Amino acid sequence: MLSLITGMAILATATAASGADPGPVVMDTVKVTASPILAEERIAVYGGAVTSVGRRQVEDLNAGDLPSALRLLPGVAISRYNLLGSYGGGEGGSVYIRGQGAGRPGSEIKVYVDGAPREVGVWSHPVMDIVPTDYASSIEVYKGPQPYAYPGTFGAIDLTTSRRHRAGYETFFDASLGEHNTRGGVFRHGGRIGDFDYYAGAAYKESDGHRPHADGRVESQFARLGLTITGGGHLSYILQRTDNWSRDPGRFGESTPERDRFATETLTHNLRFDQSSRRFQGFAVLYYEDGKIRWQKDNINGPGTPAGNSDTDWKNYGFRASEDLTFGDLALTLGLEIEDEGGEFRNTTVSGMVPFKYEGRHTTTAPALAARYRIDAGGGDLVPSVGIRYYGHSRFASEAAPHAGLLYRRDAWKIFAAYARGVSYPGVYTVGVAAATIDQLEPEVLDHAEAGLSVSLGKPATIQVSAFQDRSDNFMQYTPDGLLNVRDYAVKGLEVSSAVRPARNISIYGAITLLDAKEEKTPRAPAVSISTGANWRPLVRLRLTVDAEYVDEQYAFNGRTGTGSLGEVEHLAGYLVTSAGIGYDISDYTPLDFELLLTVENLADETYAFQPGYDMPGRTISLSTRLGLE
Numbered sequence: 001m002l003s004l005i006t007g008m009a010i011l012a013t014a015t016a017a018s019g020a021d022p023g024p025v026v027m028d029t030v031k032v033t034a035s036p037i038l039a040e041e042r043i044a045v046y047g048g049a050v051t052s053v054g055r056r057q058v059e060d061l062n063a064g065d066l067p068s069a070l071r072l073l074p075g076v077a078i079s080r081y082n083l084l085g086s087y088g089g090g091e092g093g094s095v096y097i098r099g100q101g102a103g104r105p106g107s108e109i110k111v112y113v114d115g116a117p118r119e120v121g122v123w124s125h126p127v128m129d130i131v132p133t134d135y136a137s138s139i140e141v142y143k144g145p146q147p148y149a150y151p152g153t154f155g156a157i158d159l160t161t162s163r164r165h166r167a168g169y170e171t172f173f174d175a176s177l178g179e180h181n182t183r184g185g186v187f188r189h190g191g192r193i194g195d196f197d198y199y200a201g202a203a204y205k206e207s208d209g210h211r212p213h214a215d216g217r218v219e220s221q222f223a224r225l226g227l228t229i230t231g232g233g234h235l236s237y238i239l240q241r242t243d244n245w246s247r248d249p250g251r252f253g254e255s256t257p258e259r260d261r262f263a264t265e266t267l268t269h270n271l272r273f274d275q276s277s278r279r280f281q282g283f284a285v286l287y288y289e290d291g292k293i294r295w296q297k298d299n300i301n302g303p304g305t306p307a308g309n310s311d312t313d314w315k316n317y318g319f320r321a322s323e324d325l326t327f328g329d330l331a332l333t334l335g336l337e338i339e340d341e342g343g344e345f346r347n348t349t350v351s352g353m354v355p356f357k358y359e360g361r362h363t364t365t366a367p368a369l370a371a372r373y374r375i376d377a378g379g380g381d382l383v384p385s386v387g388i389r390y391y392g393h394s395r396f397a398s399e400a401a402p403h404a405g406l407l408y409r410r411d412a413w414k415i416f417a418a419y420a421r422g423v424s425y426p427g428v429y430t431v432g433v434a435a436a437t438i439d440q441l442e443p444e445v446l447d448h449a450e451a452g453l454s455v456s457l458g459k460p461a462t463i464q465v466s467a468f469q470d471r472s473d474n475f476m477q478y479t480p481d482g483l484l485n486v487r488d489y490a491v492k493g494l495e496v497s498s499a500v501r502p503a504r505n506i507s508i509y510g511a512i513t514l515l516d517a518k519e520e521k522t523p524r525a526p527a528v529s530i531s532t533g534a535n536w537r538p539l540v541r542l543r544l545t546v547d548a549e550y551v552d553e554q555y556a557f558n559g560r561t562g563t564g565s566l567g568e569v570e571h572l573a574g575y576l577v578t579s580a581g582i583g584y585d586i587s588d589y590t591p592l593d594f595e596l597l598l599t600v601e602n603l604a605d606e607t608y609a610f611q612p613g614y615d616m617p618g619r620t621i622s623l624s625t626r627l628g629l630e
Contacts, residue, residue: 041454041464041497046333046370046385047405047418048450049075049143049466049495055162058133060545060581062176062599062624064184064205065218066111066157067095069133072531072549074497074511075143077524079556079610083182083617084207085216085246087262088120088127088293091557091611092248095128097143097155098468099491099515099525102557103476105429108422108444110153114161114238116270116287121314121341122360124427129244130266130291134186134203135222137162144448144468145422147389147401149322151337151366154422154446154470161238163224164190164197170630178622182207195228209249210617213256216246232277238270251613259296259307266291275323282323289316300347300355307350314343322368329375333387335368342428358432363394364425370403380410391423391443399423399443412458417451426476430483437482444485446472452495463498490518491525505537521569526554541585548578556611575608577601593628 040052051073063069065086067078077096080086086093096102101109107125111118119126133139142149142156150156164170169191177183184205191198199222206217219242226236245263250256272285293312300308318339325332342361348354370387389401405418424444426434434441452466475487497511510532517525533547555569583597598621602608605619 043407043414043416043452043454044142044146044149045331045372045407046146046148046387046403046420047407047416048146048420048448049452049464049468051076051141051143053139053141055137058136058139059174059626060583062581062597062601062622063133065093066128066131066133066139066159067093069136069139070095070141070157072533072547073141074495074531075493075513075529076141077526077529077551077554079524080616081248081611081614082207082209082211082214082216082246083180083620084205084209085218085244086128087246087248088125088129088264090248092246092262092614093128095157096524097141097157098470098493098513099517099522100154100470102523103424104557105433106424106427106476108154108424108446110150110156112150112156112158113240113268114236114270114272115158115283115285115320116268116272116289117316117318117339118266118268118289119316119341120291120293120312121289121316122312122343122345122428124341124425124429127264127293129218129246130242130264131159132203132218132220132222132240132242133159134220135161135188135199135201135240144450144470145401145403145420145446147403147420147422148333148335148368148370148387151335151368151389151391151401152339152364152424154424154448161222161224161240162188162190162199162201163226163236164192164199167192167194168630171628173627174624176205176622176624178207179620180208180210180617182622190224197224197226197228199224199226209247210620211249213247213260214249216244218242218244220244232275234274236270236272236274238268238272240266240268242266249614252615254613257298259298261296263294263296264291265294279326280323281326282321284319284321286319287317289314291315300349309348310345311348312343312345314341316341329373331372333368333370333372335366335370335389337364337366337368339364339366345429345432356432358435360428360431361394362425362428365392366390372405377408378410380408380413383407383409389423391425393425393443396425396441396443399445412456414454416453417449419447419449422446422448434483437484440484441476442474442485444472444475446470446489459501461498461500463496465494465496467494468492488518489522491522492516507535509533521555523555523557523569526552526574528552541588543583545581545583546578547580548576550574550576570612572609572612575606576604577606577608578603593626593630595626597624597626598622599624 058069075098079094081092111126136159138160140158171189175185186203188201201222209215221241223239248260268289270287274283295310299305320337322335340363344359346357368389372385375382385405391399401421403420408415430438450468454464456462469492472489474485475489477487493515495513500508513529515525530550537543553574579601581599601620609615
């Protein structure tokens, strides 16, 4: 183990401009462009760890969805049932960050696209298929509450969609074909003419699945219209549509479900304004989302209940803004979020009877103020910071989320310490599933502390280390008396990541995350998770990649019949999965940028599962083509 840890690596920290000082408070970073995971590990301006992944990682992993794109990141774990498609009703497609994100209903993790939240407005949790990665230029993972940037959550994932920044045009087409009749294609095209830019795309993927009743289909369309405004401003209108479904194959050894089909459809509109100048930098976004779930079930409300549908219709809309104001060594951050979400849920039997339904809306108003100041200290920069986010809620009590941090940077060394409080409000679902206890419920509050350092040795190596602790005593939990704030939650951990480049054409990376949960059966908190890999380019046109992921044993909620009670969590065995890829660039023989990629997942043909009773496929081979024209 020690030899593996010492060779650990990630994604290193990246800098916005090589060799340039990015400002008085932003820590510079180093990008490892030769790594098979093109990512950046950085420290946020008010403290806390952030990992960014680029378009190339999504492509190199042959990732068809968000869990696949993030599965090798340090501190990130996933769950799924099938090769393709997210069965969102039973943890058949989820992302967890350092043990957070296992809550049902509701989730402690929020997902954003271009700064707009994407979640089911009634159930307050994200569904992976409504957040396609096909149009993402980058994905940022915030590993802990950072209330100045992302209120109402204990961690965040933010996708930035593609945009053409320079004059001209670009067109990309990806096509893939794999085992189990898995196939699909993605088209993206963008251009810029003067101050006007646009982007459009479409994606379609389907699979028969590796088991009976494990098939799925995901489909999406995307469009962006943009206008650059004199003075460093940019206005964008962003449209996205998704239409997806997947089926539940059921647990191994049990009967195959007859219905159990989870389908989603969404349409979103975002109007976003970005501003960047010497003194002012920030964004504002107006968003609207119209979505629905059509969930066909063998039993609409657990064993013994009739077959039927559990359907959700939601509409979310709101406003988010954040502005940085710089006055010499002092910087202020002003933020505001107004979120209104909700809709209707109903159970309907196949005969047409409606035994249970409810509807409702919640509104949250959350202003924020933060400040940071740069001080010259011993040849380096010392940056203390402090801030607070206030929450006013239409149904539950008001809360405040303070945060404080300290950053120190000198030469290749960066050291940080930070504290932040996360606040997560109960969702509209409480109107129905917790009607008897709703007046006793309070927002969940998490206190997060983290400290660490980052060292850059130039191109040969980088390393980042951080220790963290999360603690709460009021997590919501199903009890014999109903849903109540009674659960203690405490997890502490250590994360080590590095990237090593022993030669110009070889990169080795890896990371390890250690979690120590107070309660043994804390869901989705494996004691050890490791990701490692290498990239070798023996020839100019040929590249070879290999990666491995080890996740220790853990516990998971029963996604099929459980209520979300800790008494119903199940043991999930640890697993080690390796994958490899061979890419060959044949651009010399065509007028296009053209690469062929052969990917082999689960190279050793291991038996493993992300959810108890749902074994994933063995060795799986796929072939992809990537064409580009610019």
